[in-house]
Amino acid sequence: MAIHLQNVSKSFQKTKIIHQLNLDVKDGSIFGLIGPSGGGKTTIIKMMLGMLPADEGTITVLEHEVPHEPLLYQIGYMAQADALYTDLTGHENLSFFGSMFHLNKKKLQERIEYVAELVDLTPFLKRKVGLYSGGMRRRLSLAIALIQDPPLLILDEPTVGIDPALKKKIWHELIHLKNNGKTILVTTHAMDEAAQCDELAMLREGSIIANGSPSELLEQFGVVSLDDVFLHAGGVEK
Numbered sequence: 001m002a003i004h005l006q007n008v009s010k011s012f013q014k015t016k017i018i019h020q021l022n023l024d025v026k027d028g029s030i031f032g033l034i035g036p037s038g039g040g041k042t043t044i045i046k047m048m049l050g051m052l053p054a055d056e057g058t059i060t061v062l063e064h065e066v067p068h069e070p071l072l073y074q075i076g077y078m079a080q081a082d083a084l085y086t087d088l089t090g091h092e093n094l095s096f097f098g099s100m101f102h103l104n105k106k107k108l109q110e111r112i113e114y115v116a117e118l119v120d121l122t123p124f125l126k127r128k129v130g131l132y133s134g135g136m137r138r139r140l141s142l143a144i145a146l147i148q149d150p151p152l153l154i155l156d157e158p159t160v161g162i163d164p165a166l167k168k169k170i171w172h173e174l175i176h177l178k179n180n181g182k183t184i185l186v187t188t189h190a191m192d193e194a195a196q197c198d199e200l201a202m203l204r205e206g207s208i209i210a211n212g213s214p215s216e217l218l219e220q221f222g223v224v225s226l227d228d229v230f231l232h233a234g235g236v237e238k
């Protein structure tokens, strides 16, 4: 298992946000965490990364119990809020984050070219990020998550604000990465994206209310679209 959570709980100011969660992400798969806003997806991700301690339970990522600092070199993380240097150009941002992973100059340049192309930012690399649009910043954040060619990607709503054509291209690439052995965990509200995951966990109020492949979920809920599964997860009766 690339990620294993066992009986994980978390409270904020005495309010329990995550309830004894068990979750397994298989090596070489795309796993989607879906569910209504405030369900706890980001909190779970932050605990997987060791950014937030769990109150109870254990979290193992790539065979190491979290927190384990060297793990951060093996995870490409894309947060919901972009953490970019706006006074630097796109290229300088990629170069800066890439240099944290001790890539040699040639490899770093190759990776910059590859990830920039992937997110359609090649023509804009010399522009300061302060002048980028919101979608361009999301794309740069995704490129940064991929810069060191990590075995595990954790992407918190990676395609919000990205147009449909580019979204399609990014998903095509995520599937390609998976086929090359990478493990990818994504959170999403977009059911067309959820449909492309190998496995989904529907989260509501900090508990997994259903999990399985997209087709298994359709069967469990007796519905024909993942939108309907999502509505059930949100507690909205149809």
Ligand SMILES: Nc1ncnc2c1ncn2[C@@H]1O[C@H](COP(=O)(O)OP(=O)(O)OP(=O)(O)O)[C@@H](O)[C@H]1O
Binding pocket: 012, 013, 017, 035, 036, 037, 038, 039, 040, 041, 042, 043, 044, 080
């Ligand atoms: N540091 C914090 N202190 C107090 N409450 C918090 C903190 N972080 C998150 N929460 C609360 O925990 C709950 C889960 O938040 P979380 O961000 O994990 O949800 P989410 O499923 O990622 O939502 P979204 O889909 O909108 O991103 C929310 O009620 C939120 O207000």
